[in-house]
Each structure stands twice: as C-alpha cells, then as structure tokens.
Amino acid sequence: MKRFKLSPALIALLLAIALFILGGIIRPGFASYGLAMNILRLASFLGIVAAGQTLVIMGGGEGIDLSVGANITLGAILVYNITDGQDARVLPALLVALVVGAIIGMINGLGITFLRVPALVMTLGMTGVVQGLILVVTQGKVSGASAPIMSRLMSEPLLFGIPGVVLVWVILGLIVWFVLERTRYGKHLFAIGVNRTTAKLSGVRVSATLVLTYTLSGMLAVIGGFVLLSYTQNVFLNLGASYTLPSVAAVVVGGTLLAGGQGSYQGTMAGALVLTLLTSLLTTMQLPDSARQIIYGVVLLLLLSVYGRQRRLRS
Secondary structure, three states, X not given: OOOOOOOHHHHHHHHHHHHHHHHHHHOOOOOOHXXXXXXXXXXXXXXXXXXXXXXXXXXXXXXXXXXXXXXXXXXXXXXXXXHOOOHHXXXXXXXXXXXXXHHHHHHHHHHHHOOOXXXXXXXXXXXXXXXXXXXXXXXXXXXXXXXXXXXXXXXXXXXXXXXXXXXXXHHHHHHHHHHHHHOHHHHHHHHHHHOHHHHHHOOOOHHHHHHHHHHHHHHHHHHHHHHHHHHHOOOOOOOOHHHHHHHHHHHHHOOOOOOOOXXXXXXXXXXXXXXXXXXXXXXXXXXXXXXXXXXXXXXXXXXXXXXXXXXXXXX
C-alpha cells in the first residue's frame, strides 16, 4: 500500500481550522458565525491579490511580483476618482483600472522575458514607477468617492449572511482552478515552471505565456484594489502596500513551490485563510503591537520553512 500523503493545500486548510478552533478556546465568541464571515471577508482581499501571485510563482524562474501592492493602490484610486460616488460609473471605472493594471503587468512581463531583467528587480522597479504615477495622478491628494453599489455588492451580506466579496472569491477560485487544470495555458505554465528549456523544446511559447501571466497578475491586483475600496469606502496613497509580502506568503503556505511548476490556487486560498486567522487571533489576544509583530513573524518563518522544502515536496 502506498503511504498516505496529505496535500499541502489540505494541510493549510487543516491548519486554518485548527487556528479557528484555538481562537474559540482562547477567546469565547471568536468562533462565532459573524466573526467567521468577517475573517473570510478579510481573507478574500488577500486571496484575490494572491491569485495573480500564484500564477507568477508557478511560472518559475524565481518569479515574484512585488508590484502588486502599488497596483492595488492605483486601481483603487482610479476607481475612486472615476466613479466619484456614482453607481453608473462603476463598470467603466473598473474597466479603465483593469486596462491600466494589464498594461503594467505586461510591461513587467516584457522586461522580464525580453530584456532579461530579474523578476524581483523588474517588479520592484515597477513599484517605484507606479508610485510615482500615483503621485502624478493625485498630486498627493486623492479626490472622488466610492459608489454606494460597491459596498452593497461586495461588503454587505448577499446570501446566507455571506459577504459578496467572499462569493466573488469563490467564483474566482473556480475560474483559476479551471484555467490551471483544464486549459492549454495552465498546462504550459506548469511546464514552464518545471523546466523552461524543456518546455520551449516541446513547443511551448514560453515568452508569450510569461507575459500573459504577469498581465493577469496586474489585473488581479487591480481587482483586489476594487474590492478593498468597496470595503474601506476610502483610499490612501499606500492602501495596498501591506498586501505585497503576505500575498507571497499565502502562496507558499498553500504549498506552491517557489521554484515553480507545482502548486494550486486552492492551496493559496487556504494559505490566505491561515494568515488572516493568525492575525485575527493575535489581535484578539490583545497583545502589544510589538509582541504581535514578533509572534506573527516567528510563526510565519516556521510555516515558510515547512512549506518551502522544495526537494521534499517535489519527490
């Protein structure tokens, strides 16, 4: 009989459940339905952004998109400014933001594939460019207003008390699963992550696939900015900065290899839940901010050391 193995995605999900139960033990009321929905809502923001990060990391080549935080902020600012509180402008504003996010992601992909700029360097440089673009657009002062329909559709409960953004996250999860498991693009992305030379010799258009991947990452980051704006109803100049590194951590905790070629978005979704639950649990314990940061960092390092064992997970 073959030895029973738990998938990394299932391990992350079990860890999320364990944290939820632990929170209920430490703090009565933590495991309530209402708080559970709020945790899912917060996890969905990170999970949507981490969808693009998952695709980038699966492509291998030490690919990590450090520009997602700046894209989140820019997308939210564009929607905030264009809608100006009017429901009729929401869709056009989202389309404009998606086009801008796609262009930024495409430039990242072109620089990485054709100019041979390392992904970390290219996306870090793009972060500076986008931040400068934000200052040009806003002149240091954001103007506009969030449309009421955004809050109704994304933040408020729509079905069985489930917030709309969580439903969007679930739908996105199904779409990403289908793309990765049932389309040519998904098969090519996994092949590129395993070995780019072999993939190219097998007829895979490596450069085109990678450019598309970074383009999708830019668009998904903008969607993350849209849903985050729907929740906060306001924007500031570093709105998405805190999501950049957690988006990478969620992918790795969910079992996707940093070396590429193996993983799943379902694992990333579970990883986003783990990180959100950990943050909520530490906040509930009413520890000083310094202690929360230290404990969060130590636990995160332990998780990443476990899930980052490349050779073992590849075997």
